[in-house]
Amino acid sequence: MKKLTGILLASAAVLLTACGPSNDTSSTETAASAQPRKVVVGLDDNFPPMGFRDEKNELVGFDIDLAREATKRLGMEVEFKAIDWSAKEAELNGKRVDVLWNGLTITEERKKNINFTKPYMANHQIIVVAANSPIQAKADLSGKVVGAQEGSSAVDAIKKEAEVFESFKELKTFGDNVTALLDLSAGRLDAVVLDEVVGRYLAEKREGEYRVLDDNFGTEDYGVGVRLDDDELRAQLDKTLDEMKQDGSAARIATKWFGADITK
Missing domain, CATH: 3.40.190.10 (Periplasmic binding protein-like II)
Structure with a gap:
């Protein structure tokens, strides 16, 4: 009887193991990476035409359109968050926003605290x-x-x-x-x-x-700012913005707001 019970218990253990969570970490990582990543974009919401609120109080502007298109191509969910622009570096490095994208000028001083993409516009x-x-x-x-x-x-x-x-x-x-x-x-x-x-x-x-x-x-040049240790996101944005320039979508967005392609 004890022998039969032991066989039944061993069989149940095998069955539970087969039905339990997979130890295949690669499949788990693939599933996780397939999920859209949410990116919070920090901006000054009174900076027309780069980013501002229209008569319906909706955020619009050149940088808004550019960011929407880039994150869409990257399969990322995007949220725009108005911040105190004078405290932008604290907002970024305090992880209250993931990106600064609103006519942000690239300077040597800012490079100490911000990881910039390649320039996308001269100013x-x-x-x-x-x-x-x-x-x-x-x-x-x-x-x-x-x-x-x-x-x-x-x-x-x-x-x-x-x-x-x-x-x-x-x-x-x-x-x-x-x-x-x-x-x-x-x-x-x-x-x-x-x-x-x-x-x-x-x-x-x-x-x-x-x-x-x-x-x-x-x-001066405008660039998108991310945290110093976020090289992966910076590289993804660089690649996507380059593609947008090459396929004409960046020019289309610029012409909508400025009447001409002024991207760099």
Whole structure:
């Protein structure tokens, strides 16, 4: 009887083992890798035309469209999260967002904390004044109150030109460029320094109100930022953005927002 019981127990153990979880780690890893990865994109949601809210309060813009297309091709779910742009590096490295994608300028200082993709667009830091302003060049900013977005590369570009910067009466910083331009319209600022793609877009929307000077504070490149240790995601984005440039989809998105292909 004991012998028969032992045989029955052994058979049950074999059956349970066959029906239990597989030890095939490769199949488990394949299944896991097939699942879409969610990527949280951090952005300034008042940075038209790169990323902003439309009349329905929905996020739209060039970088929004570009990010949607890239993550779609990578089989990733994407979530857009508005953040305090002046705290963008803390948001990224605190893992509250996975990517910074919103007209993010590549600088040597930022490279210490951010892993950048290859540049996808070139930009200038332009000077915008009121249409009737007597200011014609950077030299005319002496003794003037100049505005820029806090934590933006515009502030860095201005401070690089120490002689010009030190000639200002004051450099005032704002949470976003739209607010800075409103202060310019109200006469509380004499000029605003901001990204060309943003400045020209907003100036066109308010035709006859602003004027862009021929002088600027230099040329820079936009890139997508990920965490320093996230080389895999950076490489995937580089490859996908290259493919989008080659097949014309990046040009199509640029033409939608800028009227021409200004991708790099």
